[in-house]
Amino acid sequence: MKVHRFKEVNATMLAPLAAKHFVRRMNPRTSTLALVTMALPVKVIVVGAGNRGETYAHFATLHPDRMRVVGVADPRIFARQKLQKQHNIAEENVYEDWRCIAEREKFADAVFICTPDRLHKDPAVALAKRGYHILLEKPMAVTAEDCAEIVAACVQNSVILTVCHVLRYDPTIHKIKELIDRGAIGDVIHIQHLEPVGFYHFAHSFVRGNWRNEAESSFALLAKSCHDLDLIHHWAGGRRCIKVSSFGSLSHFTKENKPPGAAERCLDCPVEGACPYSACKIYLDRVKKGWVGWPVSVVCANSVPDIESVTQALRTGPYGRCVYQCDNDVCSNQVVNMEFEGGLTAAFSMVAFTEQLCQRKTVIYGSKGELSYDRDRVRVFDFLTQKATEHTADSAVPAVFSMGGHGAADYHLVDTFISAVASGDPSLIRSGPEETLSSHRLVFEAERARRESRVIFCGQMNGTELPDQGEIKPWQQPRED
Structure with a gap:
């Protein structure tokens, strides 16, 4: 078995260039290196200074030459004062309500919106209209209509939108996409993907915590697993999901x-x-x-x-509170079955009752091989040679950095967003507005299928026609390799 090691290229590895306001970047679309001119440090406002807002803001501590936090808005005095102290934010830029920022003259380049799920749409739309580039915590919003409104506001005002699908920025996930695109397993036929939430994680977040009740937050598939359906959508390579079904329920925590x-x-x-x-x-x-x-x-x-x-x-x-006496109502286990254009099928499972905490497992079956993913290892078995090749991801983020979450994807997410804003190049973003909207729609369609106990024809739901099955699609063309 051969073992290959790969690293994600980022500014930390090229400090001498960064000091001259240049950074060598890996283009996510072409996997080629390019120099982009960096502006002065990108000025950022954090709206929602909780766990995620504080984590993303930490990038400014690591790279003060590239990013500076100049404002914060949070209704909790402890949270906003903590972030103010961490980043030496001027008192006049510290607010209890994000609306005060929207009413002011623009005083930063970008805003990190890390408010609760139901409080995403209004600040995102208002601040996009003020010309702020936006890093928006997932999910984008809690309805498909609100998601579409956010995308429209960003497109109409020519601002960069990055939704925090952090897993797309995980070096291992990026490698999987690269292997698929170069035909390592031939045509993708079927994807199996599992998210083991973790028994105490689910009890913390979805029984006792902020995402326990749909009326206060959102349904579990959106709150926890929009990451995962986005990955499946990503690996499908531009094929549109045409049919989806789903089953799930709240088990045990009753x-x-x-x-x-x-x-x-x-x-x-x-x-x-x-x-x-x-x-x-x-x-x-x-x-x-x-x-x-x-x-x-x-x-x-x-x-x-x-x-x-x-x-x-x-x-x-x-x-x-006792986990059996809470006001929780979200699913603790759910499966989603999908059919994409060209016959590709996918199956996703979200399970609360697991030892592992969010250590996703994936198997992708292709016409020429099989790809499996567990933690930071990618294994490809070639049908022709009947040999396996293993790829091990090495994150370029030192362990001492407190941005190692999601396989260091938190770090790479902010790194990419700051580079995109500084260079004015939205192509650096690994999930553009339309693609993100499409994967969110898939989540809403899957949940509708679960509630209505039926198969949803996605094209009909979106008001578009289903593809002509007789037409030859690009992914049906024979490969020339």
């Missing part, structure tokens, strides 16, 4: 499954020791060992996490 004698809160529960979803285990045990990052940091969003503050949060806040 009042009917409450253990006998269980209390409303884990701190008071006599059977807490036998529960794997105990808030004491998920939060208190971690902080006692000195861990104050996610998910502990979310529990104490308005204070510094320690044993006392975490205990108080579990006693009074949502994260201390």
